[in-house]
């Protein structure tokens with residue numbers, strides 16, 4: 396159990412290599428950005444526990460990350476908004492130093508006149524309540540020096556019509572990042588978020604409406620770097636935030652300059 400501490404946050408290497416030997420719980424780790432982060436963490440010698448709702452998807456992800464002789468990779472079926480299920484994922488993981496929450500989709504999206512109370516409440520559950528659940532379990536369980544990394548998107552800064560119901564809770568996650576950083580600092584835990592532009596993941600290819608390689612290529616052609624980002628380029632940002640022992644309360648934009656175009 397983590398307690399408020401008089402001692403300052405521990406100093407250790409702020410380079411990604413300093414994460415070796417630790418355990419990270421990636422909630423939303425069975426696909427896309429979370430899976431990209433999990434692969435990088437595994438390469439760094441981090442024990443990784445992936446959580447997601449669909450067991451078959453999760454099993455396939457665990458198998459794709461694990462390597463012979465590498466650090467352990469586990470899977471826990473859990474909905475990020477279900478506190479008991481997320482607690483069970485922490486129980487399965489044992490001691491955890493870092494938590495990454497990438498779970499989320501595009502629930503609540505649609506024209507303002509058509510969105511439903513149910514869909515928007517579900518979006519709040521999946522984003523805001525899920526972040527609070529991850530944070531309070533992290534508060535209980537993570538040791539001093541641990542971290543929680545949340546997920547946002549550049550649609551919060553540059554919205555488009557039909558995004559209001561989906562993006563309001565994502566904006567809430569950005570507010571939570573600062574509020575939780577302040578609340579958890581006495582326990583010497585850090586809280587940050589990554590605000591993503593467009594990345595090539597199953598989400599982008601399904602609800603993102605870019606189902607083919609050609610569609611993804613065309614969408615990226617007008618971006619400053621001439622393409623959409625990869626899941627591993629996205630996943631590298633939370634790895635950086637886990638590793639750097641002196642960053643907290645920040646929302647870091649990772650978008651290949653898309654917001655500038």
Ligand SMILES: NC(=O)c1ccc[n+]([C@@H]2O[C@H](COP(=O)([O-])OP(=O)(O)OC[C@H]3O[C@@H](n4cnc5c(N)ncnc54)[C@H](OP(=O)(O)O)[C@@H]3O)[C@@H](O)[C@H]2O)c1
Nearest residue numbers: 423425426427428448449474475498499548593594596598
């Ligand atoms: N890709 C982009 O361009 C982009 C841009 C901005 C922001 N983002 C945000 O980045 C995050 C990751 O996106 P992605 O593109 O990597 O999506 P993705 O490929 O669909 O992966 C999402 C992962 O989260 C899991 N998940 C979804 N809802 C969950 C829930 N309620 N509880 C537990 N797990 C859940 C999914 O597995 P199950 O469905 O099996 O649970 C899956 O493993 C999302 O929050 C997304 O909104 C993405």
